[in-house]
Amino acid sequence: MKLLSKIYTVAVIVLIGLVVHACANKGQGPTGGAKDETPPKVIKTTPLNGALNFKKKEIVIHFDENISIEKVNDNVLISPPQLKQPEVKGNAHIVTVRFEEDLVDSTTYTINFGNAIVDLNEKNPLKNYRFAFSTGNEIDTLQISGQIINAADLNPLSGVIVGIYRLDDERGFFTKPFMRIGRTDENGIFVIDNIKAGTYKVYALGDTNKDFFFQPGEGLAFTDSVFTPTFRIEEMMDTVWHDSLTIDSIRTFQGTRFLPDDVVLRYFKEDKKRQYLVKTERLQNHTFKMFFNTALTELPQIKPVNFDWTDRHILQQSANRDTLTYWLTDSAIIKTDTLEMFVTYLKTDSLFNLVPQTDTLSVFMRKPKANTRGQKTQTPVAVQAYKFSTNATGSFDVYNPVLFKFDAPVSDFDLSKIQLSEKVDSILKPLQYSWAAHDSTDMVYALKYKWEPEKSYELNVDSAAFKSIYNLVSDKYKGQIKIKSLDEYSALKFATEVFDSLVVFQLLDPKDNVLQTKPAVKGGTLFEYLKPGDFYVRAFIDRNRNGKWDTGNIETRTQPEDVFYYHKKLTLRANWEFEEKWNITELPLLKQKPAELKKDGSKASK
Numbered sequence: 001m002k003l004l005s006k007i008y009t010v011a012v013i014v015l016i017g018l019v020v021h022a023c024a025n026k027g028q029g030p031t032g033g034a035k036d037e038t039p040p041k042v043i044k045t046t047p048l049n050g051a052l053n054f055k056k057k058e059i060v061i062h063f064d065e066n067i068s069i070e071k072v073n074d075n076v077l078i079s080p081p082q083l084k085q086p087e088v089k090g091n092a093h094i095v096t097v098r099f100e101e102d103l104v105d106s107t108t109y110t111i112n113f114g115n116a117i118v119d120l121n122e123k124n125p126l127k128n129y130r131f132a133f134s135t136g137n138e139i140d141t142l143q144i145s146g147q148i149i150n151a152a153d154l155n156p157l158s159g160v161i162v163g164i165y166r167l168d169d170e171r172g173f174f175t176k177p178f179m180r181i182g183r184t185d186e187n188g189i190f191v192i193d194n195i196k197a198g199t200y201k202v203y204a205l206g207d208t209n210k211d212f213f214f215q216p217g218e219g220l221a222f223t224d225s226v227f228t229p230t231f232r233i234e235e236m237m238d239t240v241w242h243d244s245l246t247i248d249s250i251r252t253f254q255g256t257r258f259l260p261d262d263v264v265l266r267y268f269k270e271d272k273k274r275q276y277l278v279k280t281e282r283l284q285n286h287t288f289k290m291f292f293n294t295a296l297t298e299l300p301q302i303k304p305v306n307f308d309w310t311d312r313h314i315l316q317q318s319a320n321r322d323t324l325t326y327w328l329t330d331s332a333i334i335k336t337d338t339l340e341m342f343v344t345y346l347k348t349d350s351l352f353n354l355v356p357q358t359d360t361l362s363v364f365m366r367k368p369k370a371n372t373r374g375q376k377t378q379t380p381v382a383v384q385a386y387k388f389s390t391n392a393t394g395s396f397d398v399y400n401p402v403l404f405k406f407d408a409p410v411s412d413f414d415l416s417k418i419q420l421s422e423k424v425d426s427i428l429k430p431l432q433y434s435w436a437a438h439d440s441t442d443m444v445y446a447l448k449y450k451w452e453p454e455k456s457y458e459l460n461v462d463s464a465a466f467k468s469i470y471n472l473v474s475d476k477y478k479g480q481i482k483i484k485s486l487d488e489y490s491a492l493k494f495a496t497e498v499f500d501s502l503v504v505f506q507l508l509d510p511k512d513n514v515l516q517t518k519p520a521v522k523g524g525t526l527f528e529y530l531k532p533g534d535f536y537v538r539a540f541i542d543r544n545r546n547g548k549w550d551t552g553n554i555e556t557r558t559q560p561e562d563v564f565y566y567h568k569k570l571t572l573r574a575n576w577e578f579e580e581k582w583n584i585t586e587l588p589l590l591k592q593k594p595a596e597l598k599k600d601g602s603k604a605s606k
Helices: 002-029 331-335
Strands: 042-046 057-064 067-068 077-079 088-090 094-098 107-114 117-119 130-133 142-150 160-167 178-184 187-195 201-207 220-222 230-241 247-259 263-267 277-284 287-292 301-304 313-317 323-328 339-346 352-362 388-390 402-406 410-413 418-424 425-429 434-437 444-448 456-461 466-468 477-482 490-496 502-506 513-518 525-530 532-539 563-565 568-574 576-584
Touching: 057 130, 067 088, 077 178, 077 187, 088 466, 107 187, 130 187, 142 201, 142 247, 160 187, 187 201, 201 263, 277 339, 277 352, 287 339, 287 410, 287 502, 388 477, 490 502, 490 532, 490 568, 502 525, 513 525, 568 576
Parallel strands: 142 263, 490 576
Antiparallel strands: 042 057, 057 094, 067 117, 077 107, 088 094, 107 130, 142 187, 160 178, 160 201, 178 187, 201 220, 220 263, 230 247, 277 287, 287 323, 301 339, 313 323, 339 352, 388 402, 402 444, 410 466, 418 425, 418 456, 434 444, 456 477, 490 525, 502 513, 502 532, 532 563, 532 568
């Protein structure tokens, strides 16, 4: 019995030890070895990659592990383009592609899978796997490659279709799908595979409706050059990596280089937008707005139905003329709940022509929602004063005017009730200033004075200095202004090595936003009163001298205006002026833009 008891005790101890060991292993987590970073490998295809005289509609590709297909529409590209997209499926170790259209005789087909094929567990992609076959006796093997950049800011563009037409096909880009296509990757790089010998024109297309040829309103790029693809055998280098950080060796070999491989296309959208009425809005009873999607070429014609507003309204246009605000000046119209009218305006049709469109509109004032808890709804209190605001602050930039912004158009003002004074010790010294409308709305005015750095000023506005179109008058106002010291600013002067009066400089912030735009002047273009920090500079060639960057036009074969980037970041310090002479064409276009500014610009350009 003692022996059995000892054996039982030992067994229990061993069992407890095993349980503890198992729990400890659970705490450590799985120990399956290094993470799998190897993409799937092709082990068999039907037919063979590069097969000739293949007439069937189904391709089968076998892999060495289970796979899945990711984002087929974004990744898989068939050339020549298919209007009915093939069915692409992944199941276990197999990918199948089934064509929905009849195959064309004596044609090379290319299936570029992009990053669609990934292993099932770790999602490692088999990058840019291409499968090709021919329905004839030979397979075409030539290539054209290059890069697409946004013409306005030189950012690379991903996901853009690039295609070719034969040289003698003058209108193909406007009438029928590309012969062969590729798609840009995240760096804007494209490759068009399996091209037949010949001479071609190359285009890029933001193909929003997926018909593979240009429609008005779509983004595009073209070049006036034509290309005859060829190849040559040359010595190439291949880097062998010991690991992800260490180079093991560099080997050389004889390889095939396909040309051209340096096509650069500058992508743009034509300065054409569909014009249409987006909506109307009446948030206040004395005004209503019309919103259009783009700048109006002509003002709409309004024919009232249940009111007469002849000489009883004021029209306010937004700066870019896409929003119209109608201020009503007759009390009977203001009290009318719903304004009914016929509105005739120009609308873009399917051929991108502007044609008259007449809509019947009912513009109504939205009433306050009823109180669901039985409480009385408060009646809005009428506005008793004409409201305005200013940008006058305690710390004021030496170059700024004082802006007065009103909540309704101004009908009258009395400058004798606006006093600007310099504070000298405790004494106010009256000053003469200039006064002018700041825009065309009669709702923003500017008080201008040549401020002196580090001095203090006081702005006093008496009551009733301003009267609105509704006969409301303003309250009194008092503001203190302290002008900044010049030591707080930086300055930047830029000049081209060879003066060109067509050059326009643009000062940029670290997010590539335009801060200032100025034309080139002899002796250098000066950007003054800059806050210390990081800046960048770009320039464009203002061919038509209108002071702004202009896009291209495909019908007239006009390229967008040329854009250049200064290749370095400029860090400006307080009380310091930087001067630079710039050879804007010294660096190749693709190497100009600073790396920290580069980003995929596809979302912004499509």
